[in-house]
């Protein structure tokens with residue numbers, strides 16, 4: 063592979079010139095060979111060649127343009143609560159937005175409700191708290207979902223009580239060429255735990271966008287009721303989910319009809335099965351937990367076991383909800 067005239071080892075994306083540029087530009091906000099286990103809720107994963115935490119939005123734009131010009135792949139992540147990073151790590155640059163994009167604000171639009179704008183690096187739980195504190199109804203479905211607003215929007219996160227798509231009004235994105243665009247909800251496609259741009263918008267813009275922020279349409283409500291509802295939902299989550307050990311939430315998508323993925327895994331007799339340090343939770347069969355210094359390979363082996371067993375027993379292919387990244 064040739065980058066900037068130099069031949070690169072395919073397992074190392076960054077040459078010394080690139081490292082020097084990153085170091086000069088980002089100083090203590092860049093780390094090299096950073097273990098991704100520090101940045102994922104599963105606590106597994108190899109190293110990223112570079113890990114950049116831009117302090118200002120302008121730095122992010124500059125980084126994206128530079129990466130593109132130099133053919134260096136980048137991956138924007140949130141809090142890594144839906145990610146399994148492979149043991150061999152991530153070539154190129156991993157970027158987080160939790161330092162440069164974290165503001166949450168609101169504006170009144172009269173009878174159409176209140177628009178709350180949350181930047182991509184803000185925590186989903188900060189957004190839920192902001193809504194409750196400002197007596198706004200609409201976000202309580204997401205109470206307890208970890209991660210950032212950017213990750214939540216990208217994943218169309220949700221619970222049995224609602225989905226991001228139902229409260230979203232528009233998103234602001236950064237395109238690989240450095241342009242910033244606002245895209246209204248009508249031009250977005252939402253699937254189960256997935257958001258994508260409609261084809262006509264995709265063609266016009268080219269490339270995978272970075273979410274910079276999102277606007278949510280919420281409505282005034284009774285503060286006492288909101289608070290009570292939030293507490294009830296949080297308590298129910300804590301009772302259902304294993305919270306004391308590292309996980310990435312539900313690993314598999316629920317089939318469109320019939321039993322949930324968790325029920326199928328339970329019925330297949332897989333609760334408590336383990337590979338290396340990874341285990342299928344006894345509390346919630348759709349959670350794979352890192353019980354004792356698991357590697358990504360341990361978890362990948364469990365995924366294979368679940369998919370094969372459920373397919374053989376029930377003729378159902380369980381699709382992954384968690385995103386697998388890395389080489």
Ligand SMILES: Cc1cc2nc3c(=O)[nH]c(=O)nc-3n(C[C@H](O)[C@H](O)[C@H](O)COP(=O)(O)OP(=O)(O)OC[C@H]3O[C@@H](n4cnc5c(N)ncnc54)[C@H](O)[C@@H]3O)c2cc1C
Nearest residue numbers: 140141142143144209210212213214216219220273310311
């Ligand atoms: C204990 C636990 C409970 C959970 N419960 C739920 C639940 O009830 N419902 C639910 O839906 N999920 C749940 N999850 C999964 C996860 O929390 C959500 O999917 C969350 O929204 C992911 O946010 P994140 O910031 O961690 O994203 P990440 O995991 O960091 O990233 C997810 C994907 O989004 C992309 N991405 C992130 N930010 C951006 C951005 N700004 N621009 C472009 N792409 C971006 C990443 O590249 C990646 O592909 C749970 C996870 C855990 C650990």
